[in-house]
Amino acid sequence: MHPKGPLSLNFLLFLSLAFERSCRTGEGSMVCPTIHGQLGSKVLLPLTSEGISKSPNKSIHIFITMTKSPGNRSEKIKKIVSLDLPEGGTPRYSEGGYKFYLENLNLEIMESKKEHEGQYMLTVEEKDSVQLFCRKLKLYEQITTPEIKVLKWTQENGNCNLTLACMVTKGDHVAYSWSKESDIHPLSTANESHLLHLTLGPQDADNIYNCTASNPIGNHFQTFIPASICRSDSSVPGQWGLYAGLFLGGIIGVIMILQVIILLLRRRGKADQYQPTVEEKSLTIYAQVEKSGSVQKKPDPLPAQDPCTTIYVAATEPVTKPVREPSSTTVYASVTLPES
Numbered sequence: 001m002h003p004k005g006p007l008s009l010n011f012l013l014f015l016s017l018a019f020e021r022s023c024r025t026g027e028g029s030m031v032c033p034t035i036h037g038q039l040g041s042k043v044l045l046p047l048t049s050e051g052i053s054k055s056p057n058k059s060i061h062i063f064i065t066m067t068k069s070p071g072n073r074s075e076k077i078k079k080i081v082s083l084d085l086p087e088g089g090t091p092r093y094s095e096g097g098y099k100f101y102l103e104n105l106n107l108e109i110m111e112s113k114k115e116h117e118g119q120y121m122l123t124v125e126e127k128d129s130v131q132l133f134c135r136k137l138k139l140y141e142q143i144t145t146p147e148i149k150v151l152k153w154t155q156e157n158g159n160c161n162l163t164l165a166c167m168v169t170k171g172d173h174v175a176y177s178w179s180k181e182s183d184i185h186p187l188s189t190a191n192e193s194h195l196l197h198l199t200l201g202p203q204d205a206d207n208i209y210n211c212t213a214s215n216p217i218g219n220h221f222q223t224f225i226p227a228s229i230c231r232s233d234s235s236v237p238g239q240w241g242l243y244a245g246l247f248l249g250g251i252i253g254v255i256m257i258l259q260v261i262i263l264l265l266r267r268r269g270k271a272d273q274y275q276p277t278v279e280e281k282s283l284t285i286y287a288q289v290e291k292s293g294s295v296q297k298k299p300d301p302l303p304a305q306d307p308c309t310t311i312y313v314a315a316t317e318p319v320t321k322p323v324r325e326p327s328s329t330t331v332y333a334s335v336t337l338p339e340s
Helices: 009-025 230-234 237-273
Strands: 034-038 043-046 060-067 078-085 098-101 106-109 118-125 130-140 147-156 159-167 175-180 195-200 209-215 218-224 285-291 309-316 328-331 335-337
Touching: 034 043, 043 130, 078 098, 147 218, 159 209, 195 209
Parallel strands: 034 130, 285 328, 285 335
Antiparallel strands: 043 106, 060 078, 060 118, 098 106, 118 130, 147 159, 159 195, 175 209, 209 218, 285 309, 309 328
């Protein structure tokens, strides 16, 4: 081997580590660009914007490493790719879900995960020179279409006061922005808040407002029209109040009528219970008694010798009500006495 041949692998690791630490401390002049990728999908990481010139008389060694936390000096550097390109040689790829494209020095991650985030270093070592390149990879979750909810709604002096909330169900590092469709400039909110406070007059009910949710890998928006809330509810506030008043008044009237009926029934029951006792009613029954024998009529009966005797018998009527005392009745009966 030529004394100035390719540097050893250990020296390349040492050189890559030294360069990485110099970038962390700000001693290096190279700035590592940040590449944004979608979590869970394929990510193509261009390690350099420059190509490499391969000479038939030169051998090239390519070495790729990754560290997850560039600020942590004690962290172990992970080797991703190590290959030699002698004349007629074949590249060697490391395992772990990576694929390296030699023609453009791109590194592809087949299925990105959070553990793939970090700083990637590319070392290209030729016979008499070493080139270093770096890239930072940040992975983000794809956001969903936002949903706009009405948190608060009031009517005051003919104006419609709304508090809207724009939220997504999935996504990270999400920033929100509000805009009115007829305006070029976005609406101002505090710290890109997902909340929007509106005070709208009757002429503003047809305005169209958009909420845009975005992160470094994409954005989605949702539309809201205040007329669906303000105009439909504010057009008949008086009628709703009238209907509510009539309904409550009817309920109160029915309750009052029921109370009067119950009071009258109670009074009537007390009057029947404490009715004064009816005085005893007496009835006289007359009875006649005649002597037995011939019933021939004497020509001249004496007025003093009346064959009939009057008997007074007292009879009492059956009691019909427990609160009334029984009354007596006089019964007249005719009795014929035997002839002595």
